[in-house]
Amino acid sequence: MEMLKGNVAIAEAAIRVGLEAYFGYPITPQTELLEHLSRRMVELDRPFVQAESEVAAINMVYGAACAGVRVMTSSSSPGISLMQEGLSYIAGSDIPCVLVDIMRGGPGLGNILPSQGDYFQITRSAGHGDYRPIVLAPASVQEAIDFTVLAFDLAEKYRHLVIVAADGQIGQMMEPAELPAMRPLRTARPDWALTGKAGREKNVITSIYLKGEEMEAYNQRVQARIATIRTAEQRWVETDTEDADLLVIGFGTAGRVAYSAVEEARAKGLNVGLLRPQSLFPFPTERIAELAQQVSGILVVEMNAGQMLEDVRLAVGTSAPVDFYGRMGGMVPMPDEILTAIEDVYPVAIR
Amino acid sequence: MMRDAPISDRVVVYERPQALADIHTHYCPGCTHGISHRLVAEAIDELGLNDRAIIVASVGCSVFSYNYFDIDACEAAHGRAPAMATGLKRVSPDRLVFTYQGDGDLASIGTAEIIHAAARGEPVTAVFVNNAIYGMTGGQMAPTSLPGQKTTSSPFGRSTDIAGFPIRMSEVLAELDGSAYIVRRSLHNVKEIRRAKKAIKTAFKVQMAGLGFSMVELLSTCPTNWGMSASDALTWVADTMVPYYPLGDYRVIDAVKDL
Incomplete structure (x- = not known):
């Protein structure tokens, strides 16, 4: 074990599991990731390019990914907005690719404080078209390392x-x-x-299917893959859910702070449990639906205006009332605030 | 009546280059894309790079060029081909990586990508087809459309008051220290076509020697969207485009002369 900053830990983890090329653009609060790689990749004689924009960076990633190497980029919310075009092309080309989003407050230029406001833009299609990326949400530096390793494996497993x-x-x-x-x-x-066609027919990587029938058939193949991913790759952790009357759901930092609040609620004798989704897509829909049958209420906690909340409501349906506590604009909730929210909704939960 | 010579006595004097796929293209009659495709393919054949070449196609009329060359290929987002080529080349430094881009792609939506690829001295080659119009979308004004040129989005002729001035990309890129070989050629007659072929071959050699960024701009025709016959279109290139876009070598670093 060593003391590691999250951004540096992600960068170093990627290097250790074989990152072969990195293309990125500076943006706070992600920049240490790029800075770490600017030194380490060069030391290891692996390609590192500081691109002219996030638009260029993601398209450099697209090119390197076409060559079949382990490649990634990283950015933060406004930069992810700029990458949406390239992400859609990458998705439409069936090539493995890893993107790290260190989310900050928005909309607009917003600020550089922690946020979870990108949930919609990364768990839906991440660009135009009709697909869902796999999205992993760490709640600690260790998970950030583990999910970076996992991200490359999943990217290559499913292309x-x-x-x-x-x-x-x-x-x-x-x-x-x-x-x-x-x-x-x-x-x-x-x-x-794409390596040059020595000893084989030429390889072509595109995302263009002019005929409607072919484009639809392609989409059906993508949706079949996504259905497999939905079944096989849901990840979450639970705390004290066995006898819970109230279920708190939160991811990332919000989920981690909620853990402290749930512990305090338990100490006060409240039957509260926590489910922290680790994969935002695929979302742990079935498990939440199952728990919704058991509990009398659900409280969703996020650092946004309620984005994952929609996925929770889709999972829960009318099985249990769903409440929400959120902070926005880069504000991180304190355990006391979440505990108050728990106490506010708890009487409803056991009613 | 003359009989054909026996097969054994025949000499092949003209054939399809190996790097060109044996399929029909979608290009309009009289369009010079066919010529530029052939020149690129001949250069690949003559340099023996067929098994090591990767084309990055762009968006525009050349969108299907990935299909027309018998080499590994990919298709970039509009304007992003130089960024995609950068990614490919950095992880495949011994491969020939080139973009094939039109003027809307390279000189409008993709200006940032082409300028920075050149500034980095990225050892990739851009084959830049400049026909002063958006062909694929049906003849809209391009960044390279000439003052006064009528298009479907400049129906009264390009007004410099409204739309400003054309960009001369070869001159722009020649200013950058990362550029090793930047030339403008034309495809409007046999002499210029031969010069264009030589330039493409030189650009590929520049790349394989790792000398830096290379671009060959090719003044080209679009008879369909210019509303001209193929023959008149060639004349228009010579009489109207060449004076605005002078042919020549805009940046050739010393090391190129030693190739």
């Missing part, structure tokens, strides 16, 4: 876009964590990669 979505708190804080061991770089490239 799919994977986003590690951490709020600025996770990117900026330091805590003890353990990095993976250094792995050697892969030497072979996948058979679909």
Whole structure:
């Protein structure tokens, strides 16, 4: 274990599991990630480019991903907005790619404080078209490391876009964590990669299907893959849910602060449990639907105006009342605030 | 009546380059894309790079160029081909990576990407087809449309009061230290076509020698959207485009002369 800052931990974890190229653009609160890679990638003689914009960075990633290498970029909310075009092309090309989003307050230029306001823009289609990226949301530096490792594996397993979505708190804080061991770089490239057509027919990577029938058939293949992902890749952690009358749901930093609030509520004798989604897509819909049958109420806690709230409501339906407590604009809720929200809705929950 | 010579006595004097796929293209009759495709393919063949070449197609009339070359290929978002080529080249430094872009793609929506690829001295090549109009979308004004030129989005002729002035991209990119080889050629007659071929081949050699960024701008026709016959379109290039976009070598670093 060593003391690691979230941004640096993500960058170093990516290097150790074989990041072969990085393209990025500075933006707070993500910048230490780029800075760490600007030194380490060059030391290791691996490509690092500080692009002229996030638009260029994601398209450089697109190019390198076409060559079949482990590649990633990182940014923060306004930069993710700029990358949406490239993300859609990457998704439409069936190539593996990892993106790290260290979310900050918005809309607009907003501020550089921690936020979860990107939930909609990263869990829906991340750009135009009709697809869902895999989205992993760490709540600690250790999880940020683990999900970065997992992101590359999932991206390559499904040839799919994977986003590690951490709020600025996770990117900026330091805590003890353990990095993976250094792995050697892969030497072979996948058979679909653009490497020059020596010894085979030419490979083509595009996202264009002019005929409606072909475009629809492509979309059906993507949706079939996404259905597999929905079944196989839901991740979440639960605390004290066995006998819970009130279920608190929160991800990332909001979920972590909610954990403290739930512990305090338990100490006060309230039967409160916590579910923290680790994958925002696929969302742990079935488990939440199951728990909604057991509990008398649900409280969603987010650092936004209620975005995951919509996925919770879709999962819960009319099985239980769903309340919401959110802070916005870069404000992080304190455990006391969430405890008050728990106490406010708890009497309703056991009624 | 003359009989054909026996097969054994025949000599091949003209054939399809290996790097060109044996399929029909969607290009309009009289369009010079066919010529520029052939020149690129001949250059690849002659340099023996067929198994190591990767084309980054762009958005516009050249959107399907990934289909027309028998080499590895991908298709970029509008204007982003130089960024995509950068990604490919950085992880495949011994491959020939080139973009094939029109003027809307390279000189309008993709100006940031092309300028910074050149500024970084990215060892990739841009084949820049400048026909002064948006062809694929049906003939709208391009950043390279000439003052007074009538298009479907400048129906009274390009007004410099409204739309400003055309951009001469070769001159712009020649200012950047990362550029190794920036030239403008034309496809309006046989002599210029031969010069264009030589330039494309040189640009590819510049890339493979790792000398920096290279671009060959090709003045080209769009008879369909210009509303001209193929022949008149070639004349229009010579009489109207060449005076505004002078042919020549805009940046050739010393190391290129040693190739």
